[in-house]
Amino acid sequence: xxxxxxxxxxxxxxxxxxxxxxxxxxxxxxxxxxxxxxxxxxxxxxxxxxxxxxxxxxxxxxxxxxxxxxxxxxxxxxxxxxxxxxxxxxxxxxxxxxxxxxxxxxxxxxxxxxxxxxxxxxxxxxxxxxxxxxxxxxxxxxxxxxxxxxxxxxxxxxxxxxxxxxxxxxxxxxxxxxxxxxxxxxxxxxxxxxxxxxxxxxxxxxxxxxxxxxxxxxxxxxxxxxxxxxxxxxxxxxxxxxxxxxxxxxxxxxxxxxxxxxxxxxxxxxxxxxxxxxxxxxxxxxxxxxxxxxxxxxxxxxxxxxxxxxxxxxxxxxxxxxxxxxxxxxxxxxx
Amino acid sequence: xxxxxxxxxxxxxxxxxxxxxxxxxxxxxxxxxxxxxxxxxxxxxxxxxxxxxxxxxxxxxxxxxxxxxxxxxxxxxxxxxxxxxxxxxxxxxxxxxxxxxxxxxxxxxxxxxxxxxxxxxxxxxxxxxxxxxxxxxxxxxxxxxxxxxxxxxxxxxxxxxxxxxxxxxxxxxxxxxxxxxxxxxxxxxxxxxxxxxxxxxxxxxxxxxxxxxxxxxxxxxxxxxxxxxxxxxxxxxxxxxxxxxxxxxxxxxxxxxxxxxxxxxxxxxxxxxxxxxxxxxxxxxxxxxxxxxxxxxxxxxxxxxxxxxxxxxxxxxxxxxxxxxxxxxxxxxxx
DNA sequence: CTGTTAGCGCATTCAC
DNA sequence: GTGAATGCGCTAACAG
Numbered sequence: 001x002x003x004x005x006x007x008x009x010x011x012x013x014x015x016x017x018x019x020x021x022x023x024x025x026x027x028x029x030x031x032x033x034x035x036x037x038x039x040x041x042x043x044x045x046x047x048x049x050x051x052x053x054x055x056x057x058x059x060x061x062x063x064x065x066x067x068x069x070x071x072x073x074x075x076x077x078x079x080x081x082x083x084x085x086x087x088x089x090x091x092x093x094x095x096x097x098x099x100x101x102x103x104x105x106x107x108x109x110x111x112x113x114x115x116x117x118x119x120x121x122x123x124x125x126x127x128x129x130x131x132x133x134x135x136x137x138x139x140x141x142x143x144x145x146x147x148x149x150x151x152x153x154x155x156x157x158x159x160x161x162x163x164x165x166x167x168x169x170x171x172x173x174x175x176x177x178x179x180x181x182x183x184x185x186x187x188x189x190x191x192x193x194x195x196x197x198x199x200x201x202x203x204x205x206x207x208x209x210x211x212x213x214x215x216x217x218x219x220x221x222x223x224x225x226x227x228x229x230x231x232x233x234x235x236x237x238x239x240x241x242x243x244x245x246x247x248x249x250x251x252x253x254x255x256x257x258x259x260x261x262x263x264x265x266x267x268x269x270x271x272x273x274x275x276x277x278x279x280x281x282x283x284x285x286x287x288x289x290x291x292x293x294x295x296x297x298x299x300x301x302x303x304x305x306x307x308x309x310x311x312x313x314x315x316x317x318x319x320x321x322x323x324x325x326x327x328x329x330x331x332x333x334x335x
Numbered sequence: 336x337x338x339x340x341x342x343x344x345x346x347x348x349x350x351x352x353x354x355x356x357x358x359x360x361x362x363x364x365x366x367x368x369x370x371x372x373x374x375x376x377x378x379x380x381x382x383x384x385x386x387x388x389x390x391x392x393x394x395x396x397x398x399x400x401x402x403x404x405x406x407x408x409x410x411x412x413x414x415x416x417x418x419x420x421x422x423x424x425x426x427x428x429x430x431x432x433x434x435x436x437x438x439x440x441x442x443x444x445x446x447x448x449x450x451x452x453x454x455x456x457x458x459x460x461x462x463x464x465x466x467x468x469x470x471x472x473x474x475x476x477x478x479x480x481x482x483x484x485x486x487x488x489x490x491x492x493x494x495x496x497x498x499x500x501x502x503x504x505x506x507x508x509x510x511x512x513x514x515x516x517x518x519x520x521x522x523x524x525x526x527x528x529x530x531x532x533x534x535x536x537x538x539x540x541x542x543x544x545x546x547x548x549x550x551x552x553x554x555x556x557x558x559x560x561x562x563x564x565x566x567x568x569x570x571x572x573x574x575x576x577x578x579x580x581x582x583x584x585x586x587x588x589x590x591x592x593x594x595x596x597x598x599x600x601x602x603x604x605x606x607x608x609x610x611x612x613x614x615x616x617x618x619x620x621x622x623x624x625x626x627x628x629x630x631x632x633x634x635x636x637x638x639x640x641x642x643x644x645x646x647x648x649x650x651x652x653x654x655x656x657x658x659x660x661x662x663x664x665x666x667x668x669x670x
Numbered sequence: 671c672t673g674t675t676a677g678c679g680c681a682t683t684c685a686c
Numbered sequence: 687g688t689g690a691a692t693g694c695g696c697t698a699a700c701a702g
Contacts, residue, residue: 003688005681013687032462036440037381038679041372041694047438048383048420058406058630061396071393074423083435085383086419088409100418103382105371105440127367222616253617281557282588282617295393338672340697348671373695376678 008034040105049077049305050085050106052097054115054178055219057088063220063250065276065294066113069135072298073112073305080306082107091178094120106130108305111137112298114174116194131308133301135319136197144314146300150197153290153321154204154245157273160288160323161243162208164331166271169212170232170241171205172251174198174220182227185216201247201275213241217251225254233262233270242270242332249274253283256328267330277324286326292319343369375440384412384640385420385441387432389450389513390554392423398555398585400611400629401448404470407633408447415641417442426513429455441465443640446472447633449509451529466643468636470654471532479649481635485532488625488656489539489580492608495623495658496578497543499666501606504547505567505576506540507586509533509555517562520551536582536610548576552586560589568597568605577605577667584609588618591663602665612659621661627654 006014007022014022025031040046051073053060061067074084085106089097101109101124109125111134119138126132132143136150161169176185176193187206193199198216205212215231217224225246232241246252252274256266264270266285277291297319308314341349342357349357360366375381386408388395396402409419420441424432436444436459444460446469454473461467467478471485496504511520511528522541528534533551540547550566552559560581567576581587587609591601599605601620612626632654643649 002681002683002690006688009681015687018688030462032459033437034681035376035679036438037372037376038694039438039681040440041370041376041678041696042680042682044694046372046440047435048440056406057409058402061402062399064397067393067396071391074392074421078423078431081431081435081438083439084421086409086421088413096413096416100382100416102368103371103374103416104418105375105381105383124367127365226616257617281561282592337674337697337699341672344697350671353672369697370695373678374697376680376694377696377698379678 005034046105046107047080047082048085048106049082050087050101050104050109052109052111052115052121053086053088054113055088055091057086059219059221060113063248064278064280065248065250066220068294069112069298069301072295073110073302074298076299076302077305080309082305089115097121098124101125107309108133110301110305111135111143112301114195114197116178117196118194131305131314133304133308133314135297135301137195139196144304144308145316146297146304146319147316148292148319148321150200151204151207153323154201154247154275155207156204156323157245157288157290158205158208158212160329161245161271161273164271164329166243166332168239168241168243169205169209170244171202171212171214172225172228172232172244172246172255173202173214173216174247174251175218176202176216180216180218182218182224182231183216184231185214187214190214198247205245212245220248220250222250222254222257225251226258227254229255229258233258233264243272243329244270245273247275249276249278249280249287249289252287252289252328253280256283256285266328269333271329271332273329285328288326288329289324290321291324292321340369381440381442382415382417383420383441384417385422385436385439385444387444387446387450387456388421388423389448390423390426392421394554394556395448398583399613399615400583400585401555403629404447404633404636407630408445408637409633411634411637412640415644417640424450432456433459436460442644443468445636445640446470446478447636449530449532451513452531453529466640466649468639468643468649470632470636472530474531479639479643480651481632481639481654482651483627483654483656485535486539486542488658489536489582489610490542491539491658492580492623492625493540493543493547495664496580496606496608499606499664501578501667503574503576503578504540504544505579506537506547506549507560507563507567507579507581507590508537508549508551509582509586510553511537511551515551515553517553517559517566518551519566520549522549525549533582540580547580555583555585557585557589557592560586561593562589564590564593568593568599578607578664579605580608582610584611584613584615584622584624587622587624587663588615591618591620601663604668606664606667608664620663623661623664624659625656626659627656
């Protein structure tokens with residue numbers, strides 16, 4: 001009885017009478033519509049797109065920027081239509097993710113957030129012919145990217161501060177590799193980092209301010225920003241940085257809190273910059289930051305997925321950002 | 336060649352020589368392992384659990400409490416193992432969700448967060464024999480619940496404030512129904528609400544303080560809390576509430592911000608309470624609030640899912656909360 | 671221990 | 687416009 005299939009999918013030429021008869025029979029047999037699994041197997045489409053998430057969901061999406069990207073992505077996928085399957089990876093342990101990827105039925109996979117430069121998941125998915133889309137990582141010719149000019153944007157921030165006269169600059173990076181502790185990082189280590197986005201932003205700063213003190217965080221949240229800020233600011237006044245460049249607005253929010261706690265005025269005593277351009281209702285100053293539209297970024301990723309699923313060959317694209325001058329940057333204090 | 340299946344699933348008794356031979360052949364043919372779809376169809380298991388999310392992902396998980404629940408749930412499901420499929424519902428429009436549910440292959444569905452009391456998705460899923468687990472909503476005999484004594488907990492907060500001598504109490508509720516505007520709500524409307532959790536908390540307050548002014552928010556975030564607080568506090572001083580009970584800590588955070596803005600000291604001029612017991616790094620006072628362990632709640636939901644999938648019959652359970660006295664409550668100002 | 675057989679539930683042919 | 691046959695790719699059950 002293929003007619004039933006036509007009735008439920010609603011795409012065949014079926015007379016109203018027959019349709020009614022089919023529906024009545026379905027009712028009778030308590031048939032709740034086609035089995036999605038069988039339908040997917042037959043059609044080769046699942047209506048599901050995987051999203052790889054580094055670390056715990058609470059950590060990853062505790063950063064409002066990441067959440068906004070996810071939101072935009074979901075919104076765009078909804079139009080395909082496709083639902084989002086969350087595929088968390090324990091940082092530094094790929095085994096669970098690979099098992100999930102081997103067992104999960106997805107039409108495509110998105111690496112929407114920061115992740116390792118080299119990812120064994122790529123081989124697995126490429127082997128299955130599942131299209132992938134990434135935002136910075138993993139780096140692989142088989143994975144088209146939506147790229148941000150991280151290094152250039154970050155360098156622009158550093159240039160702003162150097163131009164204002166700052167010479168002692170602190171930099172707070174996102175994690176450069178899985179499972180790192182919060183703490184200082186030697187500039188030489190930066191180039192070897194496994195996470196490209198943090199590395200690129202740090203390199204941008206070092207391009208312009210090679211003597212910047214770099215402190216790495218474990219995750220992007222306010223508490224980590226505070227911790228890193230205390231490491232940078234908890235030194236004698238004459239070696240204390242007069243400006244801190246944070247790789248994320250939530251990290252910068254932590255810096256602002258520590259500054260207030262230490263009695264440092266922003267920007268008179270300390271300049272602070274962020275990255276992302278978040279609108280945090282609980283931060284009262286307007287942060288100097290690199291604005292990127294997270295929602296639009298997610299949507300752009302979703303559009304790339306849609307294109308890949310429709311069979312188009314998707315190419316690496318660039319996504320715009322711009323520096324926004326806020327109230328948290330100014331010339332260094334005259335001693 | 337079922338031997339190949341045994342090799343890949345790793346559960347059959349296969350000699351090493353044969354296993355090697357199979358792997359070699361797989362390599363040769365560029366076979367990337369079993370097709371998850373076919374495997375799922377055969378085994379009747381997908382390794383995927385759906386989570387219904389009300390509203391945009393950004394709105395739903397912008398509340399750290401909701402995110403923590405999701406995190407705990409994901410963590411527990413990971414042990415099954417199962418991955419999370421996000422199933423967003425546009426508030427007030429079930430059609431997309433129902434379509435997704437009809438097309439998505441899931442082993443179970445969790446209603447982890449607030450949602451409508453009556454949900455057409457229940458009929459659909461019950462028809463398919465897919466187990467459901469809920470946390471407050473939907474209310475249906477076919478759906479076992481993990482319940483919080485919302486009304487009692489809320490009443491306890493109100494009793495605390497009344498006991499301190501407050502007579503003019505304001506209450507800020509979560510949305511009581513889809514697509515509501517932020518604004519005052521008549522107590523009579525509360526009992527008719529479509530969202531049970533907000534309704535139960537409001538009823539708890541009204542049980543103890545029947546004259547409380549109730550203001551409803553659109554979503555649980557700081558900005559909505561601020562908006563609601565301005566409605567409650569923006570009246571002549573003699574009719575201004577001396578205490579505000581918020582149904583969530585993020586809403587309470589908004590109240591604290593407005594209080595500071597209006598020059599009201601907390602708790603001398605205004606007592607403020609929340610719900611959830613979040614640890615918000617950017618709120619400096621210790622809020623008086625109803626603590627519930629979101630992570631544990633998510634895990635408990637995950638455990639219920641695991642039980643349901645193992646064929647056990649899952650019963651409705653209760654989840655504990657407790658009132659935590661903080662620094663934001665005290666006697667009302669003596670005029 | 672290994673190979674063969676059948677069917678999971680559907681959607682797509684193709685005859686009628 | 688309708689019904690009957692085939693196979694999507696796998697794995698459980700069996701026979702060797």
